[in-house]
Amino acid sequence: MFVERSFRHGVLELNVAEGPAAGPPMVMLHGVTRRWQTFRPMLSALATGWHVHALDFRGHGRSDRAPDGYCIVDYVAEAVALVESFAEPAVVYGHSLGAMVAAAVAAKVPHCTRAVVLEDPPMETMGQRMTETPLLGFFQALHEHAGSQRDPGGIAADLADVVLHVPQSGAQIRLGDVRDATTLRFMARCLRELDPEVLTPIVERRWMDDYDVANVFSRLTCPVLLVQADVLAGGMLTDDDAELITALAADVTRIRLPNVGHVVHWAETSRLMSLVLGFLESV
Known part of the structure; x- marks a missing residue:
């Protein structure tokens, strides 16, 4: 059972849904416009072996609205603070915006990050392209x-x-x-x-401002599961961007899912969970 609680960072009161303490910590970071509930199809399987914490980003769900912006980089500090609050390194799972933030968290606090799962990070599809x-x-x-x-x-x-x-x-x-x-x-x-x-x-096409892709992904030292949806089915991660991530980060397992759109955790929940759980057994 998941219980919502407050997590304070600076002036913001953030909403976190916390599952049972069934194992090491895991943080779930949703995509832009969504709420932690987007991950409900996955939570029962993850909560059997992990202590899951699903965050509502600033300005989303029950979290406070932020006075200082909503570019990708503006979300990172709160996620870092949550990861740093645990007694041991956490797995960080992110979808879309959440994937971009998850990578930045792992780059910023590698000692607090056990592994990251990046579900279809949009990269420049939501930037220059x-x-x-x-x-x-x-x-x-x-x-x-x-x-x-x-x-x-x-x-x-x-x-x-x-x-x-x-x-x-x-x-x-x-x-x-x-x-x-x-x-x-x-x-x-x-x-x-x-x-x-x-x-x-x-x-206004400034969402990616100050997000240095090369700097972030070249600093990833933990294991990374990169889940790539199909751009022809609505996916956002292009082959070029996926190859860039694979080249920059130290340890990337890249999975391509043909005919699957951007929200993989809804479109192919069972298939995704098999991939994620298998990956987590290796970290």
């Missing part, structure tokens, strides 16, 4: 609903009708045709608790 994808329009649409107190069903219906432009092909994609209704409802529920400012650096 963003205008080559439908993502800018997607996040602009989310920005309109962030912090709304409307019923999740109404927000989800509006999201379903969002039309995204694919720059490379000129195609138009209706969001409801590529995301199922359950996913849209969860997205809507997360948006209700989201600080709209979370999305500002993304739509």
Whole structure:
């Protein structure tokens, strides 16, 4: 059973869902706009051998809104503080934004990091290459609903009708045709608790500011499991970026998942858990 508790860092009160003390510590870091509950499909399996702590990032879920920004680098200090609070090194699991932060945590406090699992880190797909994808329009649409107190069903219906432009092909994609209704409802529920400012650096294309990819990944000395979704199915980690991570970090196990989109832990939960649990047995 997971119990939510508060974790203070500086002026911020952050929300953490903590599982039973079944083993060494593990920190779970979600993607942008989401909450710790995104990991529910994985938690029962992980909680049998690990003491799981799933964080709501600043501005997300039940955590405080932040006065000082929402670029990737702004999330790192709180995750570092959580990892440093344990008596032994932790495994850090991150999806998307969480993967970028997890890598930065491992680079900053290697003595506190046992291993990292990076689920489809977006890298420059949400940086310099963003205008080559439908993502800018997607996040602009989310920005309109962030912090709304409307019923999740109404927000989800509006999201379903969002039309995204694919720059490379000129195609138009209706969001409801590529995301199922359950996913849209969860997205809507997360948006209700989201600080709209979370999305500002993304739509202004400065989310990656001061995140030095070469510096971060070259300092990873712990084992890394890199899970790469399929860009043709909505994944964000390109082959070039995956190869860069593999070249920079000391010990990377790279797994490619054809035909699987960005949120691997929802799309292929059982398959992902087999990979993750097998990897964790080696660390």
